[in-house]
Amino acid sequence: MDRTSRLWGRRALVGSLVMAAVISLGVLVASATQPAPLEVASAVPASGTGNEHDHDHDHASILDHDGRFSGPGDVWPPEPRDATGVQPLDFSDEEAPTDAVLVAPDQPDEVLVDDAGPLAIAETSDWVLAELGDDYNLISASDNELLGDGKDDSGPVGAKLVFFSIARNQTVEVAVSGGAVISVDVAAASVQQPPLSEKEKYTAVEIARAHWAAVGDERLPLLDGYAILDIEADGSYHESRVAYVSFHPDPEARPELLTWIDLTTNSVLDAEVDR
Amino acid sequence: MTRFMMLVAGIGLMLAVSVGTAPEEAEAETFFGWSYDVEVSGSRFDGLALNNVTYEGTKIFERISLPTMNVFYQNNACGPYVDRLGGSSYTGPFGEEFTQNGVRWRSIGITDQIGNYVITMIYYLGENGEFDAHMFSRGLQCNIWHEHLPFWRMDIDLAGQDNDQVLRATGGGSQVESREFSLAATAAQNHGWEVRDSVTGDRLTIAFDDGTFSLPGTVIPETQYAQNMVYGRQYRSNETTWQGGATRNTLFGANNETITDLVLWYSGYMPHAPEEGPDLWHSTGIRMQVELAGDGDGDGGGGGGGQATIGDRVTNASGAGVSGVTIDLFAEANGGRGAWLGDARTNANGTYSFNTAAGCYVLVFIAPSGQTWQGGSQYLQRSVCVNAGETDNSVDVVLGGGGGSGGGGGGDASIGDRVTDSGGSGVAGVVVDLFAANGDGSRGRWVGDAATDGGGRYGFDVDAGCYVLVFIAPQGRTFTTGGQYNQQFACVAAGATDNSVDAVLSGGGGGGGTVTIGDRVTRSGGGGVPGVTIDLFNADGSGTRGTWLGDTTTNASGNYQFQPPAGCYVVVFIAPSGQTFVGGSRWNQQFVCVNSAGGTNNSVDAVLT
Numbered sequence: 041m042d043r044t045s046r047l048w049g050r051r052a053l054v055g056s057l058v059m060a061a062v063i064s065l066g067v068l069v070a071s072a073t074q075p076a077p078l079e080v081a082s083a084v085p086a087s088g089t090g091n092e093h094d095h096d097h098d099h100a101s102i103l104d105h106d107g108r109f110s111g112p113g114d115v116w117p118p119e120p121r122d123a124t125g126v127q128p129l130d131f132s133d134e135e136a137p138t139d140a141v142l143v144a145p146d147q148p149d150e151v152l153v154d155d156a157g158p159l160a161i162a163e164t165s166d167w168v169l170a171e172l173g174d175d176y177n178l179i180s181a182s183d184n185e186l187l188g189d190g191k192d193d194s195g196p197v198g199a200k201l202v203f204f205s206i207a208r209n210q211t212v213e214v215a216v217s218g219g220a221v222i223s224v225d226v227a228a229a230s231v232q233q234p235p236l237s238e239k240e241k242y243t244a245v246e247i248a249r250a251h252w253a254a255v256g257d258e259r260l261p262l263l264d265g266y267a268i269l270d271i272e273a274d275g276s277y278h279e280s281r282v283a284y285v286s287f288h289p290d291p292e293a294r295p296e297l298l299t300w301i302d303l304t305t306n307s308v309l310d311a312e313v314d315r
Numbered sequence: 316m317t318r319f320m321m322l323v324a325g326i327g328l329m330l331a332v333s334v335g336t337a338p339e340e341a342e343a344e345t346f347f348g349w350s351y352d353v354e355v356s357g358s359r360f361d362g363l364a365l366n367n368v369t370y371e372g373t374k375i376f377e378r379i380s381l382p383t384m385n386v387f388y389q390n391n392a393c394g395p396y397v398d399r400l401g402g403s404s405y406t407g408p409f410g411e412e413f414t415q416n417g418v419r420w421r422s423i424g425i426t427d428q429i430g431n432y433v434i435t436m437i438y439y440l441g442e443n444g445e446f447d448a449h450m451f452s453r454g455l456q457c458n459i460w461h462e463h464l465p466f467w468r469m470d471i472d473l474a475g476q477d478n479d480q481v482l483r484a485t486g487g488g489s490q491v492e493s494r495e496f497s498l499a500a501t502a503a504q505n506h507g508w509e510v511r512d513s514v515t516g517d518r519l520t521i522a523f524d525d526g527t528f529s530l531p532g533t534v535i536p537e538t539q540y541a542q543n544m545v546y547g548r549q550y551r552s553n554e555t556t557w558q559g560g561a562t563r564n565t566l567f568g569a570n571n572e573t574i575t576d577l578v579l580w581y582s583g584y585m586p587h588a589p590e591e592g593p594d595l596w597h598s599t600g601i602r603m604q605v606e607l608a609g610d611g612d613g614d615g616g617g618g619g620g621g622q623a624t625i626g627d628r629v630t631n632a633s634g635a636g637v638s639g640v641t642i643d644l645f646a647e648a649n650g651g652r653g654a655w656l657g658d659a660r661t662n663a664n665g666t667y668s669f670n671t672a673a674g675c676y677v678l679v680f681i682a683p684s685g686q687t688w689q690g691g692s693q694y695l696q697r698s699v700c701v702n703a704g705e706t707d708n709s710v711d712v713v714l715g716g717g718g719g720s721g722g723g724g725g726g727d728a729s730i731g732d733r734v735t736d737s738g739g740s741g742v743a744g745v746v747v748d749l750f751a752a753n754g755d756g757s758r759g760r761w762v763g764d765a766a767t768d769g770g771g772r773y774g775f776d777v778d779a780g781c782y783v784l785v786f787i788a789p790q791g792r793t794f795t796t797g798g799q800y801n802q803q804f805a806c807v808a809a810g811a812t813d814n815s816v817d818a819v820l821s822g823g824g825g826g827g828g829t830v831t832i833g834d835r836v837t838r839s840g841g842g843g844v845p846g847v848t849i850d851l852f853n854a855d856g857s858g859t860r861g862t863w864l865g866d867t868t869t870n871a872s873g874n875y876q877f878q879p880p881a882g883c884y885v886v887v888f889i890a891p892s893g894q895t896f897v898g899g900s901r902w903n904q905q906f907v908c909v910n911s912a913g914g915t916n917n918s919v920d921a922v923l924t
Contacts, residue, residue: 116426116451116596120422120439122415124865124866125413126411128410128892131408131409179402180358181357183357191470200358232559234399234402235360235403238404266456268431268432269396269397273391274560275395275561286430288593291593292593293593294593298457314457
């Protein structure tokens with residue numbers, strides 16, 4: 041039996057253990073799933089050092105650390121080797137919020153949404169609500185996208201919002217332009233799912249953490265959880281929203297606790313101690 | 316220009332959400348001849364995309380992006396996964412400009428975290444028309460052997476969306492793929508893939524990363540390279556990003572449709588064994604070279620009537636001719652490449668020739684895919700001037716070597732010493748090639764190269780054995796032994812160090828043989844500007860930029876100074892990000908010669924707007 045079929049066979053058994061350990065809404069997304077801070081890249085010229093060329097290419101995709109880029113253990117992202125005249129690009133002037141949606145980074149409990157913004161328009165549209173139902177997550181939003189079908193710029197410009205509806209068990213993509221919803225596309229969970237949102241990651245990690253706490257695993261306080269969208273072994277999507285959560289002592293350590301979470305029912309499908 | 320923002324969702328949670336480009340407000344980013352728009356779409360999840368990419372005014376890509384990286388585990392013991400970048404947890408964009416091997420580059424990237432995977436995708440744009448789409452990945456989601464398959468999507472509109480042909484190198488030439496196809500990358504001989512506009516002649520050659528793009532002598536094993544796939548597809552508006560689960564091939568099947576608007580998908584291959592650990596990063600990518608056709612009128616390099624001939628031979632390190640090598644001919648303009656005039660290929664003996672009008676020209680030799688020229692570059696540029704009726708049969712080049720494993724670097728012995736001028740001063744930037752020695756002491760396989768540092772020192776870490784070292788004098792200079800090349804033989808035992816392999820360049824002496832080049836960078840109002848980077852390159856007498864020698868930055872008063880050996884140089888000033896020099900460019904290139912040791916030229920200045 042492969043991992044997936046075994047996983048679904050145990051779904052009902054394990055799921056009931058941690059149903060109660062679910063998250064209250066209105067919480068800032070946890071740092072448990074945030075990427076480690078990027079190190080500031082610094083190029084270290086090494087002129088006068090020979091480049092070596094007898095590296096093992098049995099694993100050719102491991103980039104030769106004596107090649108173009110700095111090697112493992114150096115900075116992340118990898119830096120071009122022997123680079124000189126390095127000048128960081130400034131993107132700061134491209135990160136300013138637009139007027140479409142307001143932001144309150146220091147007040148995460150307050151919801152500040154532009155009443156005339158695309159999200160507010162979508163969430164007050166009967167067309168959209170019919171597909172979302174009363175339980176859904178916003179996965180992502182983009183503003184000022186070309187909404188037409190072709191390559192030219194003649195189509196409408198507006199916002200795209202991607203939701204996953206738990207109530208309807210489907211992906212819902214909404215286009216908003218000119219102050220109105222202009223299209224709503226849906227795909228069943230088994231056909232198409234977007235990546236996990238930060239909220240879903242947080243929820244999945246907390247359910248998994250509650251499970252391992254109930255089991256009494258003493259390592260748990262020392263481990264960080266990471267969630268990723270899980271799919272079937274044949275590459276297709278699950279019938280519902282499933283996350284795989286692995287717990288690691290640090291971001292660069294191997295996983296020690298493995299957990300599969302059904303985000304539709306907020307339950308544990310399977311859990312293993314890695315050996 | 317791109318905008319990114321945080322969005323507070325109206326469902327009780329604060330979510331980090333990216334917001335894409337505003338098409339009506341887009342202001343293209345520029346770098347040397349490149350122009351492009353940056354986008355991280357909040358709905359396509361195709362990572363960092365570059366839109367409307369042009370080079371020297373010619374359209375190259377409508378969009379290049381990374382719709383997914385699919386991950387498969389041994390025996391399906393974990394995963395698979397569909398890793399979509401640019402969702403709610405990415406960091407960036409970030410980037411920088413830098414000089415590597417004498418070429419100025421700009422990088423733009425993002426990093427995303429998907430589960431325990433940390434994934435960085437970066438585009439590198441080179442001043443010479445190179446474009447490199449790269450992927451780095453680390454992390455270990457499960458303790459099981461697995462493989463990552465990143466899928467790049469390239470909507471190629473070379474000189475517009477019409478007339479783009481995919482050419483696949485075959486034994487006797489190239490095969491045009493006019494209909495949709497799905498092929499292993501190895502279906503092109505020597506990995507020779509190319510897109511060409513059949514009307515304009517503009518070309519985009521496509522090489523795939525074997526981990527050693529800029530290094531000769533190594534070739535990825537065919538057994539692994541065959542894992543890389545190339546897909547030619549007709550553009551369809553509903554196939555612009557990934558729309559399904561984890562597959563090993565692109566979701567969008569080949570329908571045998573004639574391609575009139577080309578989209579090229581490329582999937583790379585990155586295996587990861589658990590014993591390698593989670594902190595080892597993997598990488599793969601695609602390097603492309605834009606080669607724009609000229610207007611064909613020969614302007615900029617002509618001069619005088621009458622015909623002349625330019626040619627010679629392309630050989631490998633063993634001296635054997637190399638057939639099928641492409642050489643592009645450009646008119647020389649302002650010391651650099653002007654209009655493209657045509658190309659030629661070497662015959663079975665490795666020889667080639669151009670019959671052309673008298674004048675000055677630039678030849679660009681393009682190494683076969685997966686190989687490089689001595690010195691490490693895939694592209695080698697040579698300048699030549701010919702008079703009417705004259706034949707110049709001296710423009711020869713040598714490929715880096717045969718590759719393979721064993722011998723060479725990484726061992727427990729070392730070879731090195733110093734390159735000096737006749738006055739004993741170290742000379743920086745001299746390239747030293749290292750070859751394994753054959754049994755008779757002749758040059759064998761190319762092993763690597765090094766450039767001397769500021770003190771003229773160089774070194775190789777090698778395995779015990781015998782080697783041939785070839786010192787290459789900077790353009791316009793010779794060694795005291797005579798000639799531009801100085802070849803020496805050395806053997807080292809295990810654990811031994813031979814620090815006696817030196818070379819002496821003619822000239823210098825008296826005052827160290829150096830000269831002074833410098834001045835000041837100011838604003839148009841007159842104040843000095845600190846922190847401006849200035850690159851120094853060797854130059855030939857016509858002012859063509861040669862080997863990169865080093866760089867410096869202006870001090871608090873805006874002053875700078877180089878003290879190289881007597882000779883001719885190209886000085887390149889690089890304006891701080893977001894600024895330009897008078898005239899509107901971010902780069903200010905100047906040619907200067909100081910031929911007498913101890914001489915000074917303190918008038919090489921630049922003015923920022």
